[in-house]
Amino acid sequence: MSYNLLKGKRGIIFGALDHDSIAWKVAEKAHEEGAIFTLSNTPLALRFGEINELAEKTSSEVIMADATNVDELNTVISKSMEILGGKIDFILHSIGMSMNVRKGKKYDNLNYDFYHKTIDVSAMSFHKMLQVARKLDAISDWGSVVALTYVAAQRTLFRYNDMADAKAMLESIARSFGYIYGRDKKIRVNTISQSPTITTAGKGVKGIDNLIDFTERMSPLGNASAEECADYCVVMFSDLTKKVTMQNLYHDGGFSSMGMSWRAMKMYNKSIEQAVEEGFDFDD
C-alpha cells in the first residue's frame, strides 16, 4: 500500500546490486511512495548486477561511481541534481565490503591493505558522500541521509571481523556529521542497524544461515526482512521523522536488547545434549 510519503522528493540510492540488495527494496518502496531518484553503484556492479532492470522499473538513471572516489561522488551528486531538477531530499548509503571477510582472513591475522579498503569502502565513503554533498550545497533543508549498519559495531559477533570496526566508524560519522549538518541546514543523518539478511554482502559472512536462525530465536519480533528495512528507510526519508538525527536506529526485532530468550536457550540445551551424546570435548 502506498501512502505517498515521498511525493515530490528527490533522492540518490547507493548500493543496489541485485534483487536481494536492501537498496533494491528501498528503491522499489521509494518509487511506490512517489519519490524520484538516481541509482549509483560501481562499474563492476553494473556489469555483474541487475541494476539496469531496477532503473527501468523505477524510471531512474544509473550513475556509475566508486564511492571511495571523491571526484566520482562529485559527479553523481551534481548529475543527480541536474537529472532530478533540484536539490536532493534523501540519500541512502547501502555499501559494504571486506576483502578480509571474503578471503577468510581472521581478525588476528588481517591483511592491512584489505583492512584499509574495508574502512574506505564501508565507512569513509559515507564521510566523503556527506562532505561532497555539503560542499555542493546539494541537500535541501530538512533532507535526510541514512546509512545501513550492523549491531557488530556495539557487540562482538564472531566472523564479522574488520567490518565491525568499519560499522563503528560509520555510526560515528553519522553523529559527527549529523551535528554539523543539523546545526547549519536542518539535515538529518542517521544509521539503521539491520538484522542479518540474505544478500550478496550478507552471504559473505560465513555461517550466516546459523546466525540468522540464532537471531530469529533471540528476537521477540523475529528478524527484520530487507523489505521491512526498506519501509523503515522510507519513513526516515519522509517528513514524519524531521527531528530524528544522529541516531543509530535498531531495526532488528528487538535482538539488540536481548541477553537470552527461551527459544534460543531451548536450542542451546538441545545442542548440549547432542554434544554430550557425541562425546564432544567442552574444553575445545
Ligand SMILES: NC(=O)c1ccc[n+]([C@@H]2O[C@H](COP(=O)([O-])OP(=O)(O)OC[C@H]3O[C@@H](n4cnc5c(N)ncnc54)[C@H](O)[C@@H]3O)[C@@H](O)[C@H]2O)c1
Ligand atoms: N545483509 C546483511 O545481513 C546486513 C545486515 C546489516 C547491515 N547490512 C548493510 O547493508 C548494506 C547493504 O548491503 P546488502 O546486504 O544489501 O548487500 P549487497 O551486496 O546487495 O550491497 C552491497 C553494495 O555495496 C556496493 N559496493 C561495494 N563496494 C563499493 C564501492 N567501492 N563503491 C560503491 N558501492 C560499492 C556493492 O556493489 C553492493 O551494491 C551494507 O552496508 C551492509 O553492511 C547488511
